[in-house]
Amino acid sequence: MKVHTDLNNFSAKNPVVTIGTFDGVHLGHKKVIKRLQELAKAVNGETVIFTFYPHPRLVLDTHQAELRLINTLEEKKILLEATGIDHLVIYPFTKEFSKLSYTDFVEKILVGKIGMRSLVVGYDHKFGHKRKGTYEDLKMYADKLNFNIEQLEVLNVDAIDISSTKIRQALSQGDIETTNKYLGHRYFIKGIVVGGKKIGHEIGFPTANIDPQESYKLVPKDGVYAVKVEVDEVMYTGMLNIGFRPTVNHQMDNRSIEVNIFDFDENIYYKNISIYFYKRIRDEQMFKGIDALKEQLEKDKETVLDLFK
Structure with a gap:
């Protein structure tokens, strides 16, 4: 796994990309990564995970000063490397960056700098300024910029939708069995x-x-x-x-x-x-x-x- 903290010299073959904070690298995340790898193999391409540091909520919401995360950045790197992905982009998240529209983000960064050929997103993924970039918006934009896009359904375990928030709640209650079940590790x-x-x-x-x-x-x-x-x-x-x-x-x-x-x-x-x-x-x-x-x-x-x- 190659780790990138800037995109000036980024290079990947037929990049297949997904975006997110990936806190916990839980079973839902692993479902996305598995599909990412399937698509990359189909086009003889390479997998790219685009994540942010610090966590956006720590930058944008002063009320989240006490937000606790499942993983530190170093722990996240270890878990993502274990999935076998090719590239991890750790993009600096700032208030200035948060004002970038989703169209500029896709056109200037994902397509312009990474050369994205395909994008895989989770069931509730939104990004760009004020999280205005929905799957439906991105789908229309994909045709214009010539990339494919796919949205995955939420992963369900024991009739519970898996999320980082639910895992944080389980940890806060000392429920290690549930935490480990949802993480998959x-x-x-x-x-x-x-x-x-x-x-x-x-x-x-x-x-x-x-x-x-x-x-x-x-x-x-x-x-x-x-x-x-x-x-x-x-x-x-x-x-x-x-x-x-x-x-x-x-x-x-x-x-x-x-x-x-x-x-x-x-x-x-x-x-x-x-x-x-x-x-x-x-x-x-x-x-x-x-x-x-x-x-x-x-x-x-x-x-x-x-x-x-």
């Missing part, structure tokens, strides 16, 4: 291991504190989770706590992501690791003291080990 967090207070070491459950790096990354609901942890391309089992550690952090001033990696005793400070979520085990809670906390952690570990059996 394990929800994960990539982050840097940073220093903590080392209380876990003192009670026999050392933890790695994870900094996701991007403030907009959606972190699931507080609680304890069964996870797999990838360190230096090796996968380990572990349990992860998200929250304020009320038993040992009485000021409740710092929400943290801490993972206890089973059968692991290496210094991984400042390493980049990946956490894959399997199931939420329980709520975060306050215990009467360290001994009670340790006793519960022993039970949590057994629960996680039983899950992965």
